[in-house]
Amino acid sequence: MTPAAAHGPGGAEPLHWVIVYGRSHAHRLGDLPAEITLRFLELTARKTTELFRNSSVKAVFAFESVGDHFGPTVAHPHGQLVGLPFVPRRLTLGAERRRCVACAEIDRPDLDVVVTGHARLWAPPWARLPFEMVITPTEHRPDLASLSPAEMTSTAGLLHTGLRLCRLTYGGKTPPYLINVMQAPKGDISHHLRIELVPLHKDADTLKRPGGMELGLGVYLNPLPPEAAARILREALAEVREDVA
Template identity: 35%
Template sequence: MTAHPRPVERLGAGVVKRPTRLADGRELIYYDDPGTLLPPERAADTRALDSRPPTATMRQDVFSGDWITFATGRQHRVMMPGADADPLAPQTSTNPSEVPAAYDVAVFENRTPAFGPALAEHLPDPLADAAPGWGRTATSVGRCEVVCFSPEHTGSFGTQSVARARTVIEAWADRTAALSAMDGIEQVFPFENRGEAIGVTLPHPHGQIYAYPYVTPRTQTLLRSIAAGGDDLMARVLESERTGERVVLRGEHWTAFVAFAARWPLEVQLMPHRHVPDFAALTDAERDELAPLYLRLLRGVDALYDSPTPYIAAWHQAPVAVGRDVVRLRLELTSPRRAADKLKFLAGSEAAMGAWTAEILPEAAAERLRAAIESVPDPREHR
């Protein structure tokens, strides 16, 4: 049995988008590599699935104004399964996974999301109120999606080929545009958690995309900083860093550098030279360069030690409706690893007060990372 056909779309770089549905109605999208060897027909999801859990609720912290989501269904997620029970691998007769057919890149709605599946035509006033309110609650509308970088059981974004990385970038851009257009979505956030030290529960190479019903606290802080420092704040920071000693990698369209006031032992920013609010606004040339450059950065991070480095790769994008002319797309890659056998843990001062103490100077971290990047082969030579 094949999946119910839906319109096929050809995206940039020769990537083909094939949307379908899972057995419980969740959206599943295959993104085929250019020149893929996979057939156009894809098997249907014939599992007998329970109804999706109800959309989670949020409560507002009256002291900070932050919204906290209570998604209790996530308490029972699968923890580090073997290859024979990998929920992100293509389905087999013995593994009723989330993806029914072979794939290059696959994106699907999370079965137990922090946000959604409910959407909203518009958000109620409580989320928009400037002053926090005691006892305020709201429905955690939005969307959470899983992005499978590969059908392989283990790996990360950095272990992919240049062609596959380019397909994932096209998927990020396509999903950013689609999610931004959904009712009640205020910000879209693609990210990858890598390593058990970060809290990863699946070894499968994958990332996620969260579509929030509010502008996140980190972005609200950035918007306040831009309001105080000038609309060109991010451009001025990038221009200053591009000629400085903290640069670790540069291209025609992108520059990566260790942050001036890095909190984490490793904290790298990767920014486009042109003002771009999100992935959807990148040109083909910017996407083409990003694929091998980002791979080289990640492989350099792994070359720092004899074992893979845990990290969070957070792609900050401008909100959907505000700040799009001043907030620039950027990667913030952070790792708690401060030595081969040591991790930085957030203890009293950092966790409770937000007052950080760093053990490694950003300039020293940049020097080590530059050397590590120079030690890895150019990904374009090993496609």
């Protein structure tokens, strides 16, 4: 796995990195061994720590976008990591609340897909699209660098499992999807690390893509209740059990 600086004119510290998973041009992250997903998260943790040494960087966003819907400009499978001089509004859920939103939803077994001793793969109650999933450490951790080796391995395993579940619930094909690694802004220990896995595909009856309400108002009309999505994902889980750490 190779990181390459995308921006850094005049010798300045690069704030945008492209993370190439390997030599394969055809295989997405979920097609590659689970070890590659682990290395992706470990590299993201290391680069995030390095970027936070830059006084202008307030937040770091790592992501992968797959599919023409998102308009990626590089066809070779890759992720990206960007240091930002501001904190995006969506990065921290319910920052004005007194309780961590992720911790508050721990006791929702109807939303669980997989729970290990260190991490959880679940359908969030605020899911915007069918089969949207979130991976969170069981303990309150703000970012990837704060995870223990066991927590990192479990988190990566569940992300890999989620990617395979995306394919299993899409007729065996890989749907367009987003991976959003939502780490804490610099110095914010109240934030609970979450990795969002957002596939853009249909359930059994309804095709759903972001439209006028979603793009105009930020109000998402999800035709599949997250409890139902979690149940369908659990039913598909038997085929990917070997990934669960």
